[in-house]
Amino acid sequence: MKYLVLFLFLSTGASAQQNLTIQVNEGTELMSVIQFLGGQLPTQLSPYKEDVKRYFVGHRNDPAVLMVFNFRFQVYYDLVECGLAFDNFPDIRAHHIPDSSFWVKYIGRDTLDRYLRLCMQFYKDTHFHDFFVAHKPMYDQWARGLRDSIAGPLRIFDSLINTRHDHHWLVCPDPMNGWGAHTIVAKRVNPAYQQYFIYQVGYQGDTDEKGRMVFGADIYDWAWHEGTHAFTDSILEQYKTAIDSLAYLMPTSPALGQQNVDTWQHYFNELLPRAVSAALHRQFRSDAAYRKVIRNETRNGFIHVTAVSDAIYDNFVHTRRVTTFEALLPYIFAALRSYKPAPAG
Incomplete structure (x- = not known):
């Protein structure tokens, strides 16, 4: 099955490239x-x-x-x-x-x-x-470098997660943003962008061998994390009642408080992208990279990330038991309802 997944990923490469615009807005x-x-x-x-x-x-x-x-x-x-x-x-x-x-x-x-x-x-x-x-030459240089690094992760995402293929990717390098990547729910700002997945990626101080600014960090993680935010936003609105029914699972921790994650809706909306990223790391990256994602997200207070990423990996990534994200959600809800905390120590 892993070879089938890789075939699907490679066969969508050309369309994914055509479906991606990178520009400073x-x-x-x-x-x-x-x-x-x-x-x-x-x-x-x-x-x-x-x-x-x-x-x-x-x-x-x-x-x-x-x-x-x-x-x-x-x-x-x-x-x-x-x-x-x-x-x-x-x-x-x-x-x-x-x-x-x-x-x-x-x-x-x-x-x-x-x-x-x-x-x-x-x-x-x-x-x-x-x-x-x-500064257009500078902007274009950033776009070329970012395209080289992000095209692969987005091809994987489009082949497995973004099953609609009805949106265009617009990635906006933001050189004055020193705090990270951010998904924009475009229809809530300008309906003209409602068919776009848009996110801004900030500048974290990286440079190339010539000292030129480079937009990088963990491309795989933020492409899959932010991509999931963009893709699932409208889907999760349709499942609000089912999601809210699991609010009793809301954990409390200083780590979540530091991230201003204080409601179940916010927690779930942040848990899902982290779990998708972990599942894709497990399939396409090294075991060490996968375990690092799980370790970091658990330490950040997302204690359900292993259970949810397992459900995504088993039913949607490694094995294609369902073919849409909507059909995957009941498996995610079941994994959450069955969650048992790991023994202390």
Whole structure:
């Protein structure tokens, strides 16, 4: 069966390549720069960061920067995803962010719309498009390097997990993001992207032998982890009642608290990608790599990761007992209901 899985993976290679776009998004990059200037975005040291500081130093007191600096609520780093509402560059315009968006509910419609208008004014006043175009060769170099490393993991994901094949992958390197990878539920920001799996990958300080910025980290883990978030978001909404019925299994631990995982829904939504990644590591990576994923995720408080990854591996990856993720979910629910904690020590 493992050879059949490998055949399926290899035979989908061309279509997976055609289904992948890697580019720095001008809108999210605009908002990243503004959040950085407003002290609301952690970044890594890099030549690009120095370019940003030099070009925009005279705009630290622009209205958009001051507004994000003075927000009277916690500014989450992924607020920059609202930049997907912008398009038509350099004649920038903003699409209406749906009322269902987390950001509308969290920030408020009037405040969010005002902030986006100020971001567009910042774009015009700073001639942001000139800065963006000047750095296009750098952006293209990052995209080429990331494509070389991510195409393989995405081919595996599309051959086994993404059974719909009706979405396009859009991966956005985010050079001002020093905190990690992030899946964007695009339809909640701009419905024009509803057929896309989108995630941003931050810069973690890696360089190549020539000292050029490289977007890397654990490509396999975050491609499979973030890919699962993107693929399963709409599926899990349909199974909310069944998922909620297992809320009694919610563990408590300092590790989960540090990740702000304090509800069963959040826990399950984070457990599933970790379990998928573990199952795919078990099939396609080394035993040591698989055990490292299990060990790290268990230490991070996701105590059900072994049981759920076993169900995925046994029924959907190593052996194809079911052919859709929807059909796999009852096996996952059964594994959770049968979960027995490992003996202490």
